[in-house]
Amino acid sequence: MALLLHQGAGWKIRPYARADNVSVETLFLDCLDAFPWRSGPVDELIRLRQTLRLSRCIVAEEPHAGVIGFLTLKRKSSYVPHLFVAEDWRLCGVGSGLLEVARDLARAPLSLDVDDQNALAMKAYLAMGWTEKVDTSTRPGQRRLTGP
Template structure:
């Protein structure tokens, strides 16, 4: 599907065996978002979304799953996009978004926490634009549209 020959990882469609590594990766990433509070509701949301979403994983042969993305195919809305801390800035997120964009053949949409400055900077560098803001101070979300 998508291969990054220099970094050694590739992107493929989500398979049943990916539930556990994606769940673990998501749980680890949620620790970086203390403003979100308890992880349980978000973990349940991921678990419930996987059967009905289009999903892809980025996998490196030695490290296993290093990132994943879920998307609503009807709307091109990206529910989840998470990359292992050790694999950030290696093109994993960009590759996952590229696969989703090619699948939809239209710009993608996603929400990012206003407090997640690193993600906001990364999306901006990739050409994503702000469409709207919702929520209050601790739960503010920014809706972005991809290039």
């Protein structure tokens, strides 16, 4: 079941399935290479696995490339713990598509945290209309953003 189709680019967004585990974890670890300031991959992978068990997850998939992005969502709080898009698929609408579907699932504006050092992500969110919010629960080195 597709939750969103992008006919021009050929990708779709659908619910996560257990069969996506390896693809999601591989994509996650590939993306972590760009974040050397984060804790080690083992700790981050443990955190991802816990989130996958306790949250809703959606994936973006392209028929030839497989899983090209994913997002985890804590529906009750409308919080997005993870949003990752494969490097080759950035700037193709995958991230904004995942956020659009998550907002529909949460039925509320979303919030997420961005690493201070992730200037490209911060720039992208601000361009999409997200705003920075002061939040004392945000981990050190991160900024809380609220979606439009």
